[in-house]
Amino acid sequence: PVLVVDFGAQYAQLIARRVREAGVYSEIVPHTASAQEIAAKNPVGIILSGGPSSVYEDGAPSLDLDVFDLDVPTLGICYGFQVMAKALGGEVANTGLREYGATDATVVTEGMLLQGQPAEQNVWMSHGDQVSRAPEGFEVLARTAHTPVAAFANDTRRMYGVQWHPEVKHSDHGQNVLENFLHKAAGLPADWNSGNVIAEQVARIREQVGTGRVISALSGGVDSAVSTALVHEAVGDQLIAVFVDHGLLRKGEREQVENDYVASTGVKLITVDARETFLNALAGVSDPEQKRKIIGREFIRAFEKVQSDLVAEAKAEGEQVRFLVQGTLYPDVVESGGGAGTANIKSHHNVGGLPEDLQFELVEPLRTLFKDEVRAIGRELGLPEAIVGRQPFPGPGLGIRIVGEVTADRLEILREADAIARAELTKAGLDDEIWQCPVVLLADVRSVGVQGDGRTYGHPIVLRPVSSEDAMTADWTRLPYDVLSKISNRITNEVRDVNRVVLDVTSKPPGTIEWE
Numbered sequence: 001p002v003l004v005v006d007f008g009a010q011y012a013q014l015i016a017r018r019v020r021e022a023g024v025y026s027e028i029v030p031h032t033a034s035a036q037e038i039a040a041k042n043p044v045g046i047i048l049s050g051g052p053s054s055v056y057e058d059g060a061p062s063l064d065l066d067v068f069d070l071d072v073p074t075l076g077i078c079y080g081f082q083v084m085a086k087a088l089g090g091e092v093a094n095t096g097l098r099e100y101g102a103t104d105a106t107v108v109t110e111g112m113l114l115q116g117q118p119a120e121q122n123v124w125m126s127h128g129d130q131v132s133r134a135p136e137g138f139e140v141l142a143r144t145a146h147t148p149v150a151a152f153a154n155d156t157r158r159m160y161g162v163q164w165h166p167e168v169k170h171s172d173h174g175q176n177v178l179e180n181f182l183h184k185a186a187g188l189p190a191d192w193n194s195g196n197v198i199a200e201q202v203a204r205i206r207e208q209v210g211t212g213r214v215i216s217a218l219s220g221g222v223d224s225a226v227s228t229a230l231v232h233e234a235v236g237d238q239l240i241a242v243f244v245d246h247g248l249l250r251k252g253e254r255e256q257v258e259n260d261y262v263a264s265t266g267v268k269l270i271t272v273d274a275r276e277t278f279l280n281a282l283a284g285v286s287d288p289e290q291k292r293k294i295i296g297r298e299f300i301r302a303f304e305k306v307q308s309d310l311v312a313e314a315k316a317e318g319e320q321v322r323f324l325v326q327g328t329l330y331p332d333v334v335e336s337g338g339g340a341g342t343a344n345i346k347s348h349h350n351v352g353g354l355p356e357d358l359q360f361e362l363v364e365p366l367r368t369l370f371k372d373e374v375r376a377i378g379r380e381l382g383l384p385e386a387i388v389g390r391q392p393f394p395g396p397g398l399g400i401r402i403v404g405e406v407t408a409d410r411l412e413i414l415r416e417a418d419a420i421a422r423a424e425l426t427k428a429g430l431d432d433e434i435w436q437c438p439v440v441l442l443a444d445v446r447s448v449g450v451q452g453d454g455r456t457y458g459h460p461i462v463l464r465p466v467s468s469e470d471a472m473t474a475d476w477t478r479l480p481y482d483v484l485s486k487i488s489n490r491i492t493n494e495v496r497d498v499n500r501v502v503l504d505v506t507s508k509p510p511g512t513i514e515w516e
């Protein structure tokens with residue numbers, strides 16, 4: 001793989017995705033990894049990410065400098081560019097001149113990195129320190145009004161760097177910088193695509209599972225739909241898909257899985273009605289993390305129950321169900337602290353909340369993939385667009401969209417409100433513009449309203465439309481007022497106990513997408 005060394009900002013994942021978009025497989029490693037650990041992964045390229053710090057700050061994230069002696073083509077970006085410059089004998093100065101946002105860069109010499117690019121271009125900067133002198137043997141490729149060394153190269157050592165962020169779309173020729181580095185400087189072919197991923201994962205799954213039986217957690221969401229289809233592709237009827245109706249589903253979801261999905265894949269499906277079990281387990285609980293843990297635990301318990309039922313039915317020896325498929329994605333792994341040295345932000349139920357007495361060995365064929373890649377694979381596997389194109393929906397479902405205790409009554413209210421919002425957004429053709437639009441019930445809040453002749457004292461519904469590329473960062477979507485108005489009118493008129501609809505206008509960070 002190409003390794004993206006994470007210096008602790010949000011950029012590493014974006015870089016990793018852009019590298020994959022260029023057809024080269026990439027993985028993220030923390031900056032604390034030793035040169036030996038990095039070498040052990042057999043990197044064909046290394047990219048040092050941007051970071052939040054100044055190389056002169058106390059506790060600035062550092063790198064095992066032996067990484068520069070591995071003889072692997074290396075590209076430093078922003079902070080990573082400065083770390084590289086300093087380590088190889090260049091000069092990094094704190095001039096007090098900051099560049100932030102859109103900046104004009106002038107190409108001095110194209111070299112391999114900036115080959116074919118215009119002499120003047122718009123790049124995205126975010127830095128205080130600057131490289132004031134390139135290390136010996138390095139050629140300066142670009143400068144800006146304030147930064148004498150904005151990009152450099154040493155073709156002999158195959159070391160490259162840019163001060164700007166080529167991974168963000170605001171840098172006009174950013175993707176081309178990455179492609180030049182990957183294809184020209186490092187000589188890597190663009191041969192990583194969804195077809196290869198399927199072939200590779202199918203082989204892996206067969207190897208892990210052998211002739212064993214597998215059950216799959218089907219939730220109706222994209223991730224579990226694709227991981228299940230992938231495992232089905234690998235082992236056919238050794239797989240049984242289990243759909244747990246935990247009562248935290250959206251309107252119509254159960255039918256969609258039981259009918260559409262089964263029709264398109266031919267997967268064997270068992271539905272477990274666990275609505276009561278989940279409600280009982282969640283009774284009296286308002287704390288979000290506790291809810292997530294309970295839901296995760298009950299999920300697994302439901303599957304174990306199916307397992308023992310199946311085993312009881314099975315006459316032959318060795319018919320035991322040992323494997324469980326989960327649609328865990330790469331961002332879940334990284335955000336749960338399993339990838340880089342990143343803080344644990346939330347226990348995503350499919351990673352952090354697993355019970356310790358887990359009875360299954362996990363099969364996680366999407367563990368290295370980003371969402372858009374999962375969709376591409378789903379399409380390649382022939383899943384219907386209605387399933388592959390769906391907005392993300394969290395595993396814990398509506399359970400983490402009721403702020404307060406989860407009850408059957410509150411679920412009913414939220415389900416209706418959510419169905420209205422979804423229908424109107426789809427009708428207005430906004431599905432592609434938004435990443436998702438959680439609809440949240442503030443069950444512990446009441447406000448006064450008036451309807452007909454009477455005073456009401458009901459609950460607010462929050463609309464949380466967000467635009468995002470990967471859910472790591474997001475902005476609130478500027479939905480048209482008439483669509484918002486329609487949703488608000490319909491919800492307050494059609495859903496009992498709701499007398500107010502409010503709009504969440506917070507980006508992520510600081511807000512997460514979900515309220516819990």
Ligand code: XMP
Pocket residue numbers: 292346347348349350392393394395396436471472508511512513514515516
């Ligand atoms: P946050 O709220 O962390 O959400 O900004 C980021 C994305 O992840 C989804 N999400 C989850 N998905 N299990 C999941 O499978 C979970 O526990 C979970 N929590 C949040 C969320 O909907 C958003 O797309």
